[in-house]
Amino acid sequence: MATVKESLCLHSYWRSSAAYRVRIGLNLKGLAYDIAPVHLVRDGGEQHRPDFAAMNPQELVPVLQHGQRMLRQSLAILEYLDEMWPTPPLLPATARDRVRVRGLAQLVACDIHPLNNLRVLQYLERDWGVPGAERDVWVKHWIVEGFRALEALLAGNPSTGEYCDGHAPGLADCCLVPQVYNARRFGVDMAPFPIIARIERECLQLPAFEAARPERQPDAPEMA
Numbered sequence: 524m525a526t527v528k529e530s531l532c533l534h535s536y537w538r539s540s541a542a543y544r545v546r547i548g549l550n551l552k553g554l555a556y557d558i559a560p561v562h563l564v565r566d567g568g569e570q571h572r573p574d575f576a577a578m579n580p581q582e583l584v585p586v587l588q589h590g591q592r593m594l595r596q597s598l599a600i601l602e603y604l605d606e607m608w609p610t611p612p613l614l615p616a617t618a619r620d621r622v623r624v625r626g627l628a629q630l631v632a633c634d635i636h637p638l639n640n641l642r643v644l645q646y647l648e649r650d651w652g653v654p655g656a657e658r659d660v661w662v663k664h665w666i667v668e669g670f671r672a673l674e675a676l677l678a679g680n681p682s683t684g685e686y687c688d689g690h691a692p693g694l695a696d697c698c699l700v701p702q703v704y705n706a707r708r709f710g711v712d713m714a715p716f717p718i719i720a721r722i723e724r725e726c727l728q729l730p731a732f733e734a735a736r737p738e739r740q741p742d743a744p745e746m747a
Contacts, residue, residue, distance in 0.1 A: 533556050534578065558740065
């Protein structure tokens with residue numbers, strides 16, 4: 524377990540992809556942290572409460588509290604963890620390899636995920652009257668479009684190994700696994716994406732990824 528002089532507390536929602544990424548990163552680093560659940564749906568969404576909005580004016584999870592510091596944006600948080608606790612690394616040693624991994628991570632976090640984010644789906648339903656079935660078609664379309672590109676980038680690069688980059692999990696894997704969880708949730712057929720599916724399987728065999736699963740979180744609903 525890595526040494527932390529100041530406590531870490533992750534303001535998280537069990538099914539948030541962005542919070543899921545950070546949980547994986549914290550677990551890979553072996554860092555002890557508390558979870559402060561923020562329910563994104565109940566009572567109109569606890570992220571909109573004044574106390575949480577004071578922590579993050581965007582009213583989004585995750586927020587990682589490190590002592591008195593409030594850290595926002597999942598990719599920025601993951602790079603902060605990598606700089607504060609460099610071992611094991613989430614990014615490769617060379618600039619050429621780091622830019623590839625950052626590109627893969629951003630493909631998921633910046634291009635795929637925002638289009639199936641809860642607040643976007645709520646806007647489609649609430650303000651545009653998009654029925655649930657049509658909303659789900661929207662979600663699947665953008666996941667599939669993104670996964671086509673991601674699969675090609677992974678297939679076409681010799682740096683791809685057991686994981687997105689080589690033989691140790693890193694930043695890109697922290698992003699990929701939560702997005703595959705979302706894809707399965709919305710019924711995306713993973714057969715056209717064998718490399719993505721294989722990397723997900725490799726990751727989920729590791730305790731750091733297993734412990735970060737949505738259903739393992741303290742605020743996850745009990746399944747009958």
